[in-house]
Amino acid sequence: MGRFWKSFVALALAGCVGLGTIAMAQDGGVKIGNPSFLRNFVSADKVEGVGEQQYGQILAQARQRRALLPDDHPEVVRLRRIFADLQPHSPKFNPRAKDWKWEVNLINSRQINAFCMPGGKIAFFTGILSQLKLTDDEVAMIMGHEIAHALREHARERMAKQTLTNVGALAVGVLVGGNVGEIARVGGGLLGLKFSRDDEREADLIGMELAARAGYDPRAGITLWEKMSRASQGQPLEWFSTHPSSTSRIDAIKANLKDVMPIYEAAKTKRG
Secondary structure, three states: OOHHHHHHHHHHHHHHHHHOOOOEOOOOOOOEOOOOHHHHHOOHHHHHHHHHHHHHHHHHHHHHOOOEOOOOOHHHHHHHHHHHHHHHHHHHOOHHHHHOOOEEEEEOOOOOOEEEEOOOEEEEEHHHHHOOOOOHHHHHHHHHHHHHHHHOOHHHHHHHHHHHHHHOOHHHHHHHHOOHHHHHHHHOOHHHOOOOHHHHHHHHHHHHHHHHHOOOOOOHHHHHHHHHHHHHHHOOOHHHHHOOOOOOHHHHHHHHHHHHHHHHHHHHHHHO
16 A cells, blocks of 8 residues: 555544544433544445345345244343334434334344444344343344444444445545445445444443433343353353443443433333
């Protein structure tokens, strides 16, 4: 990579850092930074297109194995009910979300995992529900966390960073022309993208607020991570491979409860 491109990449990466540190909290709720400027170096439409494509492949494989559970399965109904409560609050964090073609599906697998692709394509694995014996509040926290990754376009940011870092001058073609094939190649399997600690913190906080606004108890984040910690001692968790834990995670949730508990209490009262 030439000197110009090295400087270009360095400036792009440095620029997104400064813009991501401005605290904001609209209509109350958690305080987070502005979305990363870096995500703008890759087209949102194309990243969401890659997400839809990969999601379709995952569902097709599950369907072939007869592992895609039907619409009337009690746990599918449960997941979609919780999602219906969370989704109306998502545009606060990303106006594009109101136009996403959201999906929620459940795959029969012992994996302790769940995800939300760019563009709102959600899947849970039965293992995370059954092995952790999740309450509705805990499901809402997981779903809110995964939705938050999509709302904040963390995958788009990761893919942009990989593109800028790995392909140098070709990145300009992606930035201005939108080479979807290159985006897909660099992005690889979206499920394998590893988010930063800041990304995970944002997802935790936004997930808490989404749950609270929907009338689910955000304190469930504490019991959820306690369950995750206990389960991870007996077996490696797929969830932990892309959602690294830390000793400070529960403390961070506790520290931010003050910002979401009033919202939860108001939502709970409204729901009766």
